[in-house]
Amino acid sequence: MRCQACHETAVISTSNGTFCRRHFIGAFERTTLDTIETYGLVKPTETIAIANSGGKDSLSLLHVVAKYFKGSNKLVSITIDEGISGYRDKTIDTMKKYCSKYGVEYRIYSYKDFTGETMDVITHLKPGVPCATCGVLRRYLLNAAAIDCGADKIATAHNMDDEAENVLMNLLQNDFEKLLRLGPISGITSRKGFVPRVKPFMFLSEKETMLFSILNGINAEHKPCPYAGFGFRGVVSRKLKELESVSTGAKRSIIDKMLQVRASHGSGTGEPHRELFYCDICGAPTSEEVCEACNIKAQIKRLKRP
Numbered sequence: 001m002r003c004q005a006c007h008e009t010a011v012i013s014t015s016n017g018t019f020c021r022r023h024f025i026g027a028f029e030r031t032t033l034d035t036i037e038t039y040g041l042v043k044p045t046e047t048i049a050i051a052n053s054g055g056k057d058s059l060s061l062l063h064v065v066a067k068y069f070k071g072s073n074k075l076v077s078i079t080i081d082e083g084i085s086g087y088r089d090k091t092i093d094t095m096k097k098y099c100s101k102y103g104v105e106y107r108i109y110s111y112k113d114f115t116g117e118t119m120d121v122i123t124h125l126k127p128g129v130p131c132a133t134c135g136v137l138r139r140y141l142l143n144a145a146a147i148d149c150g151a152d153k154i155a156t157a158h159n160m161d162d163e164a165e166n167v168l169m170n171l172l173q174n175d176f177e178k179l180l181r182l183g184p185i186s187g188i189t190s191r192k193g194f195v196p197r198v199k200p201f202m203f204l205s206e207k208e209t210m211l212f213s214i215l216n217g218i219n220a221e222h223k224p225c226p227y228a229g230f231g232f233r234g235v236v237s238r239k240l241k242e243l244e245s246v247s248t249g250a251k252r253s254i255i256d257k258m259l260q261v262r263a264s265h266g267s268g269t270g271e272p273h274r275e276l277f278y279c280d281i282c283g284a285p286t287s288e289e290v291c292e293a294c295n296i297k298a299q300i301k302r303l304k305r306p
């Protein structure tokens, strides 16, 4: 297998091409920058909050964003600490190390500070699949953290595999409104109190981000969450891997089709059709009088009563 650019021995072959080490790193960074430029993900002078989970994907994103945008934009790296022992606590030291290496400010926001309890305790208190609660709290806190940092955008390291999973999950759950909110820039982009999320790695696969991190010496020892795999996402993820193994390019096709559907439904901004309010308790935008995160916080308080 030869590199398509120089005919040296190739290290990878994906839907983005077949490359040697040097040309793969160049192609990876170019795809990221093209995505940012094509979809207007980052504008000069904007403050960018980089969501950092400490995994290979988010550290690779930190690497690329710091390399190309540190001179023009204020960058802040944010971690949402769920409070899952043996999982998050170990990665925080890694993230501190890399933020210091790249000279990027680092801030941590936790479930414990917001709800009064860690995810480990919440999982025992609250019935149901942990990921459902965790997902609501993470989305809420990431948005609140970005507002606290004065960020104009939240950059996440969602890759092609993650996005294809999101498309399939929303299709299978018949949630067309959420499907329309996916894409390189997602969330409700023009509503006060929402910080738009951008996905510079959306056209790069998990395999590519993994190789990019290895070739750049990014050492992310990241154990899987002990609660992972219980939710619907775990099932969809496994099925998608099977699909890709029998039909190379399946994930990319799913994403391309989603982008076509978005484009054919207007601007593709994913603006919701339903009316939005502001939470009576915290003031965050919500579709009900009280937002889901404040409801969870109140439920935890009730469940802790003897």
Ligand code: SF4
Pocket: 082, 130, 131, 132, 134, 135, 225, 226, 227, 228, 229
């Ligand atoms: S796997 Fe589920 S519980 Fe674990 S961090 Fe992810 S969303 Fe939270």
Ligand SMILES: [Zn+2]
Pocket: 003, 004, 005, 006, 007, 008, 019, 020, 021, 022, 023, 024
């Ligand atoms: Zn080459």
Ligand SMILES: [Zn+2]
Pocket: 279, 280, 281, 282, 283, 284, 290, 291, 292, 293, 294
């Ligand atoms: Zn609220």
